[in-house]
Amino acid sequence: MISGTPAGPPSKQMLTFVVKDGSGKYWGFTVYEFRVFEQLDEVWYGSNAFNPNSYGSLNIPRFSDPVMAMSKDGKTIAYSAKSPGGNNQVKIEIDTGIYRFDTSFAVRNDNYANYGIQPYQTLSAPAGSVGFGTSLSMSRGGEWLAIAAANTSASYQEGKSGGKVYMYRRGSSGYELYSESEFLDLPGQRFIGISDDGQVIAHDVRMSVNGVLDTLTAIRRWNGVSWVTEATLREFGGGSLRISSDGETIAFGGDTVRVYKRTGTAWSKIFTSPIIRKADGSKFGGPIIMNKAGTLIYLSGLALVTGTQFQQTIHAYEWKEDGFVPAGTTVIWLDKSSGQSSLGLYMSGNDDLSEIAITYDGGYDPVVIYWDRVNDYTKSVARIGHSSGTIGREIFMSGDGTMMLSRWSGDVWKRSKF
DSSP: ESSOOOOTTTSOOEEEEEEOOOOEEEEEEEEEEEETTTTTGGGGOOOEEEEEEEEEOOOOOOOOOOOOOETSSSSEEEEEEEESSSOOEEEEEEEEOOOEEEOOOETTTTTEEEESEEEEEEOOOTOOOOSSSEEEEETSSSSEEEEEOOOOSSOOOOOOEEEEEEEEEETTTTTEEEEEEESOOOSSSSSEEOOSSOOOOEEEEEEEETTTTEEEEEOOOHHHHHHEEEEEESOOOOTTTTTTTEEEEEEOOOOOEEEEEETEEEEEEEEEEOOOBBTTTBBBBOOOOEEEEOEEEEEEEEEEETTTTTEEEEEEEEEOOOOOOEEEEEEEEEEOOOOGOOOEEEEEEOTTTEEEEETTTTTOOOEEEEEEETTTTTEEEEEEETTTTTTOSEEETTTTSOEEEEEOOOOEEEEOOO
């Protein structure tokens, strides 16, 4: 119940809430400025300065597109940066959980509001490091942070130092360097992934194959002392490598979905999807996403419908008994001109992929959809309006589906579940 007579300044009316606990005792709480927000759990709060319901943004120049990583719990974000002197750094910011429902915002990120996201720590490049922050990856709870430093300042020479991978572990006083490993193969020049427990990493490498330089993927496991290479795969995921929560399944995107699984100490390919490409301009070679368990994978692409109209389409593949099988297709309508048929669709999802955050490479607002594959039902949950134009490129979504981050702009959106 609510009791009491409103008092205080006109803009701050005082209300007293009276509640009864399990023992029969009554408690009173006096508050100012009580507001009711309709359908709060259906609203995404962003950092748009023209929208007073603000949440947060990273402290980066808008549309600078830095290399970035977010923990799957949505509480920690890391991105590459430069010091005022031009030295490589990795900056870390955290989600404070603070909402602010008014228009008097703290200016940040080119006049965009910030409340929920705040600076936490800056990691400077260790001595001797070249290319610190070339690629980043963070474990689910943000305990582990992998930072690649691919030494691209000189021409690659096989057998010569090609860079380092630094592993940081979060303690009571912040992130501290846990291991520093030097590799001879330009580690993480384009991507790096990490398992939830921080004990498995996978990253692109530059190696000679039959006398010809090629980009491959190395899978390495921490043995307590150093990183041991378990496999080097003739794969290059184009930045869409995905690792399951337990580090036992790895998937790659591109023209097809390729899935590798670890049995004992050996990695073997267990699935390759059909190539979906047509002469009419349709193309399925976009990024992929994988659920937490490594049993469900989505592949995105474009399908020509008629004339110059394309449909953004997502194909699902799910593990059933002893292998991956097609598990549904959903269409997201998007009218494109003939010159845009190569634009990519970037995805991220919650843990079971029932909700998907989507952006388009070319300046489209993010869209969140709900996909019930069992009942063949798709619903657009939200279209995140944005007054400043381009929002495309990589997108991150938390495991519970309540937080999104745009790498391209640094915007953070939060969906409250009060």
